Amino acid sequence: MIRLAAVLGIVLVFNACTQDDPSNQESRGDDAGPDISTARVLALDPRTGAENWRHVTSSTQIGAVGGSAEVAIIGTEQEVLALDPASGQERWRFPITVNGFRYERPEVFEDTVVAGTNEGDGAWVALDAATGAERWRIPEGRRFGFVIERAGDLLVAEAGNPNDLTYRLVALRVADGREVWSVDLGRPKTSVWTAASETTVFATGWTDELRALDAATGQLLWSAPFQSFPQSLAYLHDMLVVTATELRHPDEYTTVVALDPTTARELWRIEWKGSGPLPTSEHPASNGDSLFLFTGEREVSSIDPATGKIRWSAPTSVPSHAVALAANQHSLFLTTGTSVVALNTSDGTEQWRERVSAYGTHIIPTAYEDRLLVSVGGKAPPHRD
Numbered sequence: 001m002i003r004l005a006a007v008l009g010i011v012l013v014f015n016a017c018t019q020d021d022p023s024n025q026e027s028r029g030d031d032a033g034p035d036i037s038t039a040r041v042l043a044l045d046p047r048t049g050a051e052n053w054r055h056v057t058s059s060t061q062i063g064a065v066g067g068s069a070e071v072a073i074i075g076t077e078q079e080v081l082a083l084d085p086a087s088g089q090e091r092w093r094f095p096i097t098v099n100g101f102r103y104e105r106p107e108v109f110e111d112t113v114v115a116g117t118n119e120g121d122g123a124w125v126a127l128d129a130a131t132g133a134e135r136w137r138i139p140e141g142r143r144f145g146f147v148i149e150r151a152g153d154l155l156v157a158e159a160g161n162p163n164d165l166t167y168r169l170v171a172l173r174v175a176d177g178r179e180v181w182s183v184d185l186g187r188p189k190t191s192v193w194t195a196a197s198e199t200t201v202f203a204t205g206w207t208d209e210l211r212a213l214d215a216a217t218g219q220l221l222w223s224a225p226f227q228s229f230p231q232s233l234a235y236l237h238d239m240l241v242v243t244a245t246e247l248r249h250p251d252e253y254t255t256v257v258a259l260d261p262t263t264a265r266e267l268w269r270i271e272w273k274g275s276g277p278l279p280t281s282e283h284p285a286s287n288g289d290s291l292f293l294f295t296g297e298r299e300v301s302s303i304d305p306a307t308g309k310i311r312w313s314a315p316t317s318v319p320s321h322a323v324a325l326a327a328n329q330h331s332l333f334l335t336t337g338t339s340v341v342a343l344n345t346s347d348g349t350e351q352w353r354e355r356v357s358a359y360g361t362h363i364i365p366t367a368y369e370d371r372l373l374v375s376v377g378g379k380a381p382p383h384r385d
Contacts, residue, residue: 039076039375042356043088046331046372049342049354055088057081065366065373066106066113071129072373073113075106080115082132085371092132096125107148107155109174114148114155124148124157126177136177149196151215154180156201158192167192169203171218181218195233195240200261202240204230210242212261224264236286237305239267243283243293254320256284256293258308268308272296274320285325285332285365287345292332294320300334302345314348317341326365326372333372335363340374 039062043052059076066073071091074081082091096115106115112135113127126135149156151171159170159182167185169192172178185192185203195202200221201213210230212221226244231254234241240259245252251273258267274297284293284303291303295310297319302311316323318336326333331342331351340363342351356363356374365374 041072041074041083041088043085044340044354046328046333046342047351049340049352053088055083055090062375063106065375066108067373068108068129071108072371073106073108073129074375075115080106080113080127080132082113082129094125094127094132094134107150109150109155112174114174116148116157124172124177126174138172138177149194149201150174151196151201152198154215156194156196156215158185158194169194169201169213169218171201171215180216183213183218193230193233195235197235197261202233202235202261204233210264212264221262222264224259232283234284235261236284236291239305241284241291254294258305270295270303270308270310272299283325285327287327287329287332289329290327290345292325292327292345294323296320300325300332300343300348302332302348312348314343314350324364324374326374328372333365333374335365335374337363340365 039057039059041055041057043054044050045052057074057076059078061077063075066075067085069085072083072085074083075096077097079096080094082093083089084091106113108129111129113129113132115125115127125137127133128135153174154171155174156169156171158167168182169185170182171180173180193204196215199215201215201218202210203213204210204226209223210226211223213219214221226242229246230242230244232243234243238261240261242257242259243254244257245254253271253273255269255271257269259265260267270293272295284291286292286305290311291305292300293303295301295313298316299313300316300320300323301313303309304311316334316336324335327345330345332345332348334341334343338357339353339355341353343349344351363374365372
């Protein structure tokens with residue numbers, strides 16, 4: 001799932017470490033200290049990387065972050081948290097259970113937060129964004145996916161039975177959780193990846209096919225063969241951007257393809273030898289003017305979305321499968337396993353680099369209108385940039 005990265009204001013970074021004392025030095029690059037046990041939130045100045053505030057959670061695992069200009073929403077394996085983005089103060093928390101934790105974010109639809117849980121056989125729970133009060137819940141004995149797309153006044157995600165490996169796409173009304181349509185996926189050959197515009201839902205998972213469905217009815221609009229293994233779908237700049245990998249013995253290749261969303265006609269493609277980005281990362285990122293994506297295992301580039309032409313390229317310190325991206329008008333933010341790095345969007349030169357953890361962990365940025373949100377969590381051995 002992809003979200004448009006248009007960021008102004010502050011940078012929020014989720015950092016996993018053990019000490020709750022705000023004077024703890026791990027976020028400033030000090031390698032001393034015991035293993036990671038709890039996750040925390042850092043707010044950084046996007047112009048300099050300087051820390052503004054931090055918030056410590058009670059969880060060891062933390063997912064990608066959602067929210068709006070008014071509230072930051074965080075999902076952990078224990079709860080959904082809402083923070084004031086200006087101060088980091090907690091506004092509310094709602095207990096959930098997530099077994100087999102995944103790193104997708106809760107989604108915010110105007111005044112409603114929707115989060116996936118594994119309570120019972122799987123559920124979605126909808127909460128009031130201002131208070132955290134429960135609005136509706138859909139358990140129904142089904143296991144819902146954690147990746148949720150917005151299509152008009154509907155939300156769409158996969159649902160299925162992991163015991164017999166059968167799945168379907170389900171569309172629910174945001175207002176009350178009522179099911180509007182569902183489409184059988186059978187036993188998907190690949191992971192189910194989704195993207196959506198206001199009128200169309202795009203999905204992989206069918207054998208060798210990418211499909212477009214009418215968002216209001218679930219009716220098939222078109223299907224296109226797709227031989228590579230998809231890693232992400234993005235609806236950006238009025239086109240569908242697909243990131244995929246394929247094995248050409250003895251090497252692996254990654255391809256980014258831009259498609260016309262109404263016809264599936266290929267507009268442009270970029271290909272490189274090597275593995276692609278994190279399946280859970282925002283890829284590509286966009287600031288409304290440029291797409292930012294990987295054009296090599298250790299190379300990120302600014303792309304003209306109209307033509308696919310490379311405007312500039314810059315090296316990364318770690319492979320693309322360990323890096324995630326987000327952008328605002330002035331900076332492209334990379335995560336390297338231990339640090340956040342800001343590059344100038346006009347030419348790719350480095351603006352600042354801030355070490356946020358002494359350990360290599362999941363760092364997945366999420367960008368909304370006024371801030372960059374980056375989650376870092378999980379235990380890992382020491383890692384050096």
